[in-house]
Amino acid sequence: MSLLEKSVNIIKGIGPKKTELLAKMNIKTLEDVLYFYPRDYKTHPKICGMKSVISGEIVSLCGKFEGKPKLIRKHRGLSILEWTATDGTGEVTCIWFNQPYKARQYNTNTQYYIYGKAVRFYGKVQIQNPIVEEYRPSFHNVERIEPIYSLVEGLTQNDFRNLTQNIIGIIEENIDEDLPEIIMRKYDLAGKAYALRNIHYPQDQAALEEAKRRLIFGELFLMQLALHGQREKRIKKKNGLLIRWDNDAMADFVRKLGFHLTGAQTRVVGEIFRDLKSNVPMNRLVYGDVGSGKTVIAAIALYAANLDGYQGVLMAPTEILARQHLETLERLFMGMEVRVALLTGSMAKREKDRVKELLSNGEINIVVGTHAILQDDVEFHRLGLVVTDEQHRFGVRQRATIVQKGKKNPHILVMSATPIPRTMALILYGDLDISVIDELPPGRKPVKTYHVPSSMRSRIYAFICRQVELGYQSYLVCPLVDESQEIDAESATEMFNTLRKGPLSNLRLGLIHGRMKADEKEEVMSSFQGGNIDVLISTTVIEVGVNVVNANLMVIENADRFGLAALHQLRGRVGRSKDQGYCILIADANSDNARERMDIMVKTNDGFKISQKDLELRGPGEFLGLKQHGLPQLKIADLLRDVDILNETKEAVEEIMELRDYEYKNAILQRAYSKFNRSMGEVVLN
């Protein structure tokens, strides 16, 4: 066992109680301590003469106390202790509140190091609650940076510094370099032991910066390298299904879509075709903003597999979307020999069993469902392609689950409208190939967005009525009351009843929310789709994917309760044809953050810009929930702040992947995997 794997209690001063407190911080071994980086630092500047002290600055001084300390007792046990020190150039008065014992700790014969914030008070310089230590020239007369850690109650900074100081003393012999030498040299990176020492006890500011850079670089590099290594393994295995199809049949299908594919769609289809025809299992993310036409791309890919006798899966995040996809596919494959079926959690057991049976004997060609079908004991006759729609939260873990469904590795296509800033995509989808649909179908107009206060509600209702008169339909999304669907459903129902009796009594209203039974939801959605409902009052169940082309108005109540990503998705439900779409955000936005979000929505329709802003407002951790991706939390790197280093690591990873010396490269990759898998816990990539 390496010394670093030993328990913290081998350090003097760490007894059972402190061991327990450390365990609360998830710190058990010396190694855990070493990788628990300071939250901040305290800088002790070089010593200056007392005469040249500037009020308001943190200063380091050296001097002797003079005369007797003065203790002033106030009522209720409060006390103030004053003692003046001098260094020959000038003097400062040290002041301690409620620490009368300090008078006994120091004397007038000793040179002291005095540290604290200088304040001028009636012409005299004071330092309140200074740090006073016996002066040691070699230690005190240089700039020193002290670590400050985030600790639980009961542990002091000194306790923890005692730990880190002890460990720093032994790291040189116990730390292995984990970055390849060529990379360290090229990017001028410090050694790991040096970085760890200086992240805790920086020699000076420059050393601290160097240490940070080295550790951030290491973290980002190793994570990306592990993901890229996985990708390469997949590619190397060449165990993908070679799919071949009849080009004429495909051309015929594309011709009958009812529109021409956009240039971007054509390009992406080409990229997918290349994957399907190769012996490498596809693992591709298709990113396209809301309304860019991803569904048809899924249909084309599924059809390609089908033409070669392979089954396909299309997974959606919600039941409503799954049903819509079912209808779309049924329409596209009408009159053709492609049998499409639905499989969702809410279906009756008998129905489900029937679908499963037909899937396992190959009678069903394409199954559409929610990802609940992943958990079920679904078996396929000849699975060739799995498409997941609107699943940016579709992590490494889930991808591994699906792959196991096929006897051979099926091809995987992930579609998402959640634009992930490029920097994040590098990390999250390092093991995926990415295609971007960067073009909307022709004639689309940007949705006009307005932010209005709730006091204007009656005018909004008038606007809804006018749109209905013009032959359009509207969505009205009720406030997100709570995480609970129950309460959201209640508020939507209430809104529905109020509007039906009052302001919108002349219109045909529909209600949909998550608490309704699946077939009730289906009835409402198909009624809305068929134009038999003018205004659909809804919760966020319609947030993603829903495509009712004739709906041109989206009204969102209490819009400030929604995050930017959700607002962008909701707005994406309209403006899906050549006609002008509108989005009205009702919000009495009080906080700056809320106002900023509304402003962004009004100003731009660009999903990338919105997500970048979302990332800034929420921070990377929240933004995507790194954990849900099955990826480890970053310890020191910050995807927002460290973009420059991230770009360097990306380049560095590419350099390693291109190495010809396979043995050397493999050794580097193995090291990255072991690190990566350890921090990923039970998630093991295959």
Ligand code: ADP
């Ligand atoms: P999303 O990318 O948001 O999933 P959809 O696939 O639902 O978008 O497509 C939105 C709408 O645009 C659908 O009605 C679809 O039929 C239509 N569409 C897709 N591609 C084109 C195209 N190339 N030209 C015209 N309309 C298109």
Ligand code: MG
């Ligand atoms: Mg879609």
